[in-house]
Amino acid sequence: MDYKRPMRTVAVLGGGIGGLAASYYLCKSSQVTKVIVLESSSRFGGWLQSTRRSDGAVFEHGPRGFRPAGAMGRNTLNMVDDLGLGGEILPVTYNHLASKNRYLYVNKQLHRMPSGISGLLQTVPPFSRPLLLSVAMEIFVKKGKEDDESIHSFVSRRLGKELADVAVDSLCRGVFAGDSRKLSVRSCFPPLYNAEQHRGSLTLGMLLGSGPTPVIPPGPLAQKAIKELWAQWSLKRGVESFPESITEYLQRSGRVQLQREAAVKQISPSASGWKIHLEDGVILADHVISALPAKALSSVLPSSCQLLIEHLQDIFTATVAVVNLEYEGSILPVEGFGHLLPSSEDLGLLGVIYDSVAFPQHNRPNGQTTRLTVMMGGAWFQEVFGSPESVTEQCLLAKATEAVHCHLGVTTAPIWSWVALQKNCIPQYYHGHFRRVESMRSFIRKNNLSLSLIGSSYDGVSVNDVIFIGRKAVEELLGTEV
Numbered sequence: 513m514d515y516k517r518p519m520r521t522v523a524v525l526g527g528g529i530g531g532l533a534a535s536y537y538l539c540k541s542s543q544v545t546k547v548i549v550l551e552s553s554s555r556f557g558g559w560l561q562s563t564r565r566s567d568g569a570v571f572e573h574g575p576r577g578f579r580p581a582g583a584m585g586r587n588t589l590n591m592v593d594d595l596g597l598g599g600e601i602l603p604v605t606y607n608h609l610a611s612k613n614r615y616l617y618v619n620k621q622l623h624r625m626p627s628g629i630s631g632l633l634q635t636v637p638p639f640s641r642p643l644l645l646s647v648a649m650e651i652f653v654k655k656g657k658e659d660d661e662s663i664h665s666f667v668s669r670r671l672g673k674e675l676a677d678v679a680v681d682s683l684c685r686g687v688f689a690g691d692s693r694k695l696s697v698r699s700c701f702p703p704l705y706n707a708e709q710h711r712g713s714l715t716l717g718m719l720l721g722s723g724p725t726p727v728i729p730p731g732p733l734a735q736k737a738i739k740e741l742w743a744q745w746s747l748k749r750g751v752e753s754f755p756e757s758i759t760e761y762l763q764r765s766g767r768v769q770l771q772r773e774a775a776v777k778q779i780s781p782s783a784s785g786w787k788i789h790l791e792d793g794v795i796l797a798d799h800v801i802s803a804l805p806a807k808a809l810s811s812v813l814p815s816s817c818q819l820l821i822e823h824l825q826d827i828f829t830a831t832v833a834v835v836n837l838e839y840e841g842s843i844l845p846v847e848g849f850g851h852l853l854p855s856s857e858d859l860g861l862l863g864v865i866y867d868s869v870a871f872p873q874h875n876r877p878n879g880q881t882t883r884l885t886v887m888m889g890g891a892w893f894q895e896v897f898g899s900p901e902s903v904t905e906q907c908l909l910a911k912a913t914e915a916v917h918c919h920l921g922v923t924t925a926p927i928w929s930w931v932a933l934q935k936n937c938i939p940q941y942y943h944g945h946f947r948r949v950e951s952m953r954s955f956i957r958k959n960n961l962s963l964s965l966i967g968s969s970y971d972g973v974s975v976n977d978v979i980f981i982g983r984k985a986v987e988e989l990l991g992t993e994v
């Protein structure tokens with residue numbers, strides 16, 4: 513990329529949190545005269561979707577809580593602070609039940625996941641030996657020889673098959689809605705891969721660090737999070753206030769043109785950068801930052817980018833059915849964040865989040881209610897429910913309420929429900945994903961394309977990752993920190 517080219521106009525494709533974050537960082541630089549954000553739908557924010565009911569209850573249909581820890585967590589909180597959203601935060605501290613208690617539903621029973629020293633020392637069902645034993649033995653396991661491996665194979669090799677089959681299989685469903693036997697350890701959990709590479713062991717990596725991490729100084733809000741021991745946070749009016757607040761900030765800046773219902777149809781190279789074809793016109797830009805899902809980008813690139821197109825098309829995504837349920841009264845037999853199911857227990861049922869425990873502030877203000885979210889499908893959607901195009905809301909709602917009945921013993925019917933079928937919402941970083949991403953970025957460099965790839969398709973799916981990746985792309989483009 514030729515950084516000396518003046519960056520008069522930057523077009524950001526896609527107005528999810530990735531595209532909005534990149535636009536926010538572009539706005540911080542005087543090198544950019546104009547930013548155009550092109551979003552195909554009628555709203556900004558992508559998967560950050562909250563329903564605010566008129567009685568005050570809030571329901572999330574995508575992410576619901578963010579981690580403040582680490583460089584990426586601090587980076588997000590610094591942005592939230594700058595946007596003036598600090599007063600809207602709902603923190604959950606480490607000593608809260610929603611942080612201490614996470615459950616697995618195995619052999620038709622809820623099991624609290626082991627935590628703390630006693631959890632490591634004792635044999636805690638569904639596991640057949642103390643975790644400390646697996647952790648201690650792990651130090652002596654030889655380093656793998658492959659440059660990538662499935663998460664399941666990596667954990668089986670280092671910590672044993674039981675932990676891989678139950679704990680890590682469930683974890684992959686609770687973060688990627690994906691199959692640990694196909695997902696790449698190197699791309700999905702870089703700290704685990706790096707720990708083995710740099711320290712020869714996960715245990716030593718945890719104790720000594722597993723490699724360099726970006727330096728992000730904590731601002732006042734991030735300092736507060738450290739001091740008050742926040743484990744996760746949400747926002748009073750739901751997580752959708754975050755993209756709403758970025759959008760307002762961008763509008764106030766006077767340099768950003770925000771276009772809704774502006775689907776990008778095609779992009780083609782022009783003398784000074786790119787021509788962007790929309791339904792009703794063409795936009796010229798010196799640089800394009802794509803925050804589109806990989807497949808959407810593949811369908812708008814010119815045929816001269818064939819290698820890029822092929823790689824993008826091969827990045828698969830999982831579809832998740834998100835069913836929000838509201839029950840009268842306090843109906844939970846246990847208190848905690850929620851529970852996950854390994855694929856051996858139920859292929860299609862990924863897990864249940866006990867939203868009312870972490871964020872009771874989102875309950876209806878009058879009278880006691882319990883809010884739960886059931887997540888289903890993921891990598892197994894088609895196998896269990898058939899085509900997402902033909903599955904009915906009734907079928908998904910019935911499966912969700914049945915799960916709440918079987919797993920939690922709730923016999924009453926929900927008083928309110930919402931079914932959101934989130935099609936192709938979580939990218940699946942399969943074995944070898946890192947090579948694909950390297951090859952795409954190398955193609956862009958070699959062909960001197962003024963194109964940056966950001967968003968959840970490449971380097972991390974969490975909201976913190978996506979925001980940080982947006983920032984890095986802007987810094988690389990401008991050749992300076994923002």
Ligand SMILES: Cc1cc2nc3c(=O)[nH]c(=O)nc-3n(C[C@H](O)[C@H](O)[C@H](O)COP(=O)(O)OP(=O)(O)OC[C@H]3O[C@@H](n4cnc5c(N)ncnc54)[C@H](O)[C@@H]3O)c2cc1C
Nearest residue numbers: 526528529530552558559574575776937967968973974975
């Ligand atoms: C159910 C669920 C639960 C999750 N839970 C968490 C969580 O607890 N914590 C966490 O950190 N993360 C969570 N995530 C992940 C996180 O929400 C996403 O990875 C992140 O929001 C992705 O942001 P993005 O901007 O990359 O993509 P998107 O949100 O997909 O944004 C891409 C945008 O591009 C637009 N677009 C598509 N095609 C075109 C086109 N041709 N022209 C113009 N615009 C186009 C789309 O409409 C969309 O708005 C969850 C995700 C889901 C689905």
Ligand SMILES: C=Cc1c2[nH]c(c1C)Cc1[nH]c(c(CCC(=O)O)c1C)Cc1[nH]c(c(C)c1CCC(=O)O)Cc1[nH]c(c(C)c1C=C)C2
Nearest residue numbers: 614615685686687688689850851852862863864865887974
């Ligand atoms: C059951 C399905 C899902 C649940 N959440 C998600 C899915 C697909 C999506 C998701 N959850 C998290 C992230 C971000 C990861 C990050 O790096 O911050 C995403 C994309 C957070 C998360 N949720 C669980 C874990 C262990 C994590 C990782 C970070 C952390 O430790 O907080 C567990 C979990 N997720 C779900 C349930 C029911 C559950 C556990 C009880 C729902």
